[in-house]
Amino acid sequence: MKGFSIKTEIEEFDTFEQFAKYIKLGADDLVLCGEHTYNDYVLSLNTGVQTLFREKYSKGEPTDGDVDAILDALRDKKYDRIIAIGGGTVIDIAKVVAVAGHDDKVDDLYDNVENLKKVHPLIIIPTTCGTGSEVTNISVINRVSKGVKMGLASDAMLPDKAVLITDLLSSLPYKIFATSSIDAMVHSVESFLSPNGCSISRVFSTEALKIIITCWDKAVSEGGGDAWNKYAKDFLKASNFAGLGFGYAGCAAVHACAYPLGSVYHIPHGQSNQLMFASVMKKYKELQPQGRINDLEEVIAKTLNVSQDKALEALYELMDNVLKSEPLKEFGVKESDLPVFAKDVAATQLRLLKNNYIPLSEEQLLEIYKAAF
Numbered sequence: 001m002k003g004f005s006i007k008t009e010i011e012e013f014d015t016f017e018q019f020a021k022y023i024k025l026g027a028d029d030l031v032l033c034g035e036h037t038y039n040d041y042v043l044s045l046n047t048g049v050q051t052l053f054r055e056k057y058s059k060g061e062p063t064d065g066d067v068d069a070i071l072d073a074l075r076d077k078k079y080d081r082i083i084a085i086g087g088g089t090v091i092d093i094a095k096v097v098a099v100a101g102h103d104d105k106v107d108d109l110y111d112n113v114e115n116l117k118k119v120h121p122l123i124i125i126p127t128t129c130g131t132g133s134e135v136t137n138i139s140v141i142n143r144v145s146k147g148v149k150m151g152l153a154s155d156a157m158l159p160d161k162a163v164l165i166t167d168l169l170s171s172l173p174y175k176i177f178a179t180s181s182i183d184a185m186v187h188s189v190e191s192f193l194s195p196n197g198c199s200i201s202r203v204f205s206t207e208a209l210k211i212i213i214t215c216w217d218k219a220v221s222e223g224g225g226d227a228w229n230k231y232a233k234d235f236l237k238a239s240n241f242a243g244l245g246f247g248y249a250g251c252a253a254v255h256a257c258a259y260p261l262g263s264v265y266h267i268p269h270g271q272s273n274q275l276m277f278a279s280v281m282k283k284y285k286e287l288q289p290q291g292r293i294n295d296l297e298e299v300i301a302k303t304l305n306v307s308q309d310k311a312l313e314a315l316y317e318l319m320d321n322v323l324k325s326e327p328l329k330e331f332g333v334k335e336s337d338l339p340v341f342a343k344d345v346a347a348t349q350l351r352l353l354k355n356n357y358i359p360l361s362e363e364q365l366l367e368i369y370k371a372a373f
């Protein structure tokens with residue numbers, strides 16, 4: 001068992017300007033972000049930073065082709081630190097860029113994962129309240145050339161700094177708030193239940209879960225919509241805590257089953273997790289009703305003030321009030337896809353499936369897909 005450690009320095013600022021002054025942002029830095037983020041927060045500071053705007057290369061979640069084009073574009077630029085400001089896509093791209101050597105392509109990195117080394121210092125500033133990726137060593141790329149969306153994990157990709165700036169969440173659209181906070185909730189639950197967690201990682205998973213469902217509950221009872229804004233700082237912190245939890249204990253079957261929905265049907269990451277969440281949890285309860293899942297129910301029950309036997313149902317209902325879940329078929333998924341997905345997941349997502357509350361066979365994964373269909 002490895003020891004729990006936090007290798008990324010975590011800092012909090014109220015505004016981007018305070019942060020920029022603190023780290024002396026300047027011409028040796030490469031800022032990787034969306035162009036609107038640059039215009040809203042960086043441009044007026046006249047720092048002279050170099051920039052790479054993700055939408056020039058990547059429209060959705062990153063593919064190997066997108067990242068290869070970015071590596072090409074950066075190949076002969078001279079810069080020191082990488083400052084990534086964005087959601088999961090920007091962070092995943094930045095982690096890969098930080099470890100890519102002069103001639104590397106994405107395939108070279110996957111083929112050489114044991115020997116990756118940090119080439120550029122990496123500073124990550126999340127602009128959603130979901131990924132927690134600012135404190136993890138994983139980058140997820142849709143490897144279109146191989147037909148699979150899978151994570152690249154190496155401690156060389158651990159960010160040197162994660163910077164939490166609440167102000168950057170102020171223009172987050174509701175749908176992205178909803179899907180990203182659902183992603184963070186799923187990180188907290190999967191890492192809580194993971195047999196590869198430890199007592200310290202579970203402190204972060206538990207706290208993240210408590211904060212998220214408390215703030216969801218308040219925002220929903222205050223009418224939903226923009227009510228979540230009041231709790232932006234809490235959601236950002238909870239997303240970070242969930243990242244610390246799953247960075248150690250891992251995510252599991254919900255993320256594994258969600259990946260084909262992202263790579264084949266382009267359903268956003270957090271939403272595809274939502275579509276699989278209840279089906280996975282119900283299968284866990286059916287197969288092993290006694291165990292750590294009861295501790296999870298206890299946390300939820302106490303936080304939402306419901307009885308323990310109703311805790312998971314209360315969580316599904318609350319999540320539905322944040323964003324209505326739909327059956328997979330409403331997203332164009334075909335029944336004939338399900339056995340293909342189950343087979344693929346069983347074969348390619350072992351990195352995640354080893355963190356399941358209990359082991360799941362390909363047949364059981366298919367039953368989970370059918371229940372979500």
Ligand SMILES: [Fe+2]
Nearest residue numbers: 183187255269
């Ligand atoms: Fe996730």
